[in-house]
Amino acid sequence: MDKQINILKNEPLSKYSFTRTGGPADFIAFPKSVDEVRSLVKQAKNDDLPITVLGNASNLIIKDGGINGLVIMLTDMNSISCDNHEIVADAGASYIDVTIEAQRNSLSGLEFAAGIPGSVGGAIYMNAGAYGGETDKIVKSVVVLTNDAQIKSLSNQELHFGYRHSLIQENDYIVLQATFELQSGDSNDIQLEMDHFNSLRASKQPLDLPSCGSVFKRPVGNFAGKLIHDSGLQGYQSGGAQVSTKHAGFIVNVDHANATDYLDVIHHVQAVVETNYNIHLETEVRIIGRDK
Ligand SMILES: Cc1cc2nc3c(=O)[nH]c(=O)nc-3n(C[C@H](O)[C@H](O)[C@H](O)COP(=O)(O)OP(=O)(O)OC[C@H]3O[C@@H](n4cnc5c(N)ncnc54)[C@H](O)[C@@H]3O)c2cc1C
Numbered sequence: 001m002d003k004q005i006n007i008l009k010n011e012p013l014s015k016y017s018f019t020r021t022g023g024p025a026d027f028i029a030f031p032k033s034v035d036e037v038r039s040l041v042k043q044a045k046n047d048d049l050p051i052t053v054l055g056n057a058s059n060l061i062i063k064d065g066g067i068n069g070l071v072i073m074l075t076d077m078n079s080i081s082c083d084n085h086e087i088v089a090d091a092g093a094s095y096i097d098v099t100i101e102a103q104r105n106s107l108s109g110l111e112f113a114a115g116i117p118g119s120v121g122g123a124i125y126m127n128a129g130a131y132g133g134e135t136d137k138i139v140k141s142v143v144v145l146t147n148d149a150q151i152k153s154l155s156n157q158e159l160h161f162g163y164r165h166s167l168i169q170e171n172d173y174i175v176l177q178a179t180f181e182l183q184s185g186d187s188n189d190i191q192l193e194m195d196h197f198n199s200l201r202a203s204k205q206p207l208d209l210p211s212c213g214s215v216f217k218r219p220v221g222n223f224a225g226k227l228i229h230d231s232g233l234q235g236y237q238s239g240g241a242q243v244s245t246k247h248a249g250f251i252v253n254v255d256h257a258n259a260t261d262y263l264d265v266i267h268h269v270q271a272v273v274e275t276n277y278n279i280h281l282e283t284e285v286r287i288i289g290r291d292k
Contacts, residue, residue, distance in 0.1 A: 005029050005036050013062045020210040021259045022062030025071040032076045034176055041149050044070045053174050055119030063289035064259045085182050091121030091175045108185030109138045114194035115201045121175035125168045127161045131197050136161035140181040144173040164284050206244045209252040216281040224281050225249035227273045238264035
């Protein structure tokens with residue numbers, strides 16, 4: 001691998017993941033520019049190493065065996081700029097920072113994301129959303145690196161957004177940058193809306209404990225949290241992972257959990273809800289890596 005770019009070997013990913021779980025990455029790199037990402041991708045291909053891209057690791061369960069090959073973590077590529085009604089942000093920029101930049105520039109449309117703790121790349125990948133807002137409503141275009149190391153711009157339509165879904169999930173594209181198109185608004189109103197959403201979050205979500213947010217997607221015509229609550233599963237614990245007593249859709253790390261504890265809780269919840277309601281809860285969180 002390239003000697004110029006900071007690459008760590010055998011680095012525990014529990015240091016980076018929001019659940020504080022996950023085994024080591026064979027290699028992890030923190031590129032600072034598109035050129036560095038490109039050169040990492042080319043070298044990994046030459047060395048026959050699989051590549052995994054991480055944003056803020058806030059929607060992941062990384063298995064205890066860690067990740068094979070090269071992990072590229074984009075958090076050092078984080079510039080954000082504003083021009084008229086548009087905000088251009090690097091993939092590794094914090095989505096929350098983008099909402100702050102929008103508010104500072106009296107731009108409305110991103111208020112819903114005020115408390116989503118991911119990166120811009122992760123928000124595009126997941127089509128992150130909250131409180132009736134969704135990323136696809138404000139994305140104009142996205143710059144990606146294709147698997148043959150070409151840079152390409154994709155329009156909103158080309159990204160095939162759906163509920164917690166985008167085209168990026170179907171190929172190996174790496175999101176490098178996104179352009180958001182917003183509307184003029186009143187900066188005080190925007191701030192009030194953001195504060196309102198953040199206080200709703202604080203009142204309903206266990207933000208004091210490590211978690212990966214809502215673990216399950218919303219099943220059609222229902223709510224995962226309600227099915228889990230009504231099944232009496234809040235407080236169910238395996239090892240150090242527990243179905244939150246504050247928000248049934250969250251699984252929190254209450255006592256040095258590992259990824260196996262998380263997966264055990266997920267499988268138990270899925271089995272009980274399936275028995276009770278004949279509904280399969282599909283995970284929203286991405287489960288990646290190898291078994292120990
Ligand atoms: C307390 C809490 C609250 C949350 N609330 C919400 C919420 O309200 N709404 C919501 O939608 N989500 C929520 N989440 C989940 C999470 O923050 C979002 O899904 C977020 O968009 C994930 O971004 P990330 O950068 O952390 O992605 P990561 O967790 O790093 O990665 C998620 C997936 O995206 C891929 N990916 C990341 N960056 C790139 C890139 N640049 N190019 C290609 N692929 C990439 C990864 O490979 C992985 O498969 C919450 C999480 C927590 C912990």
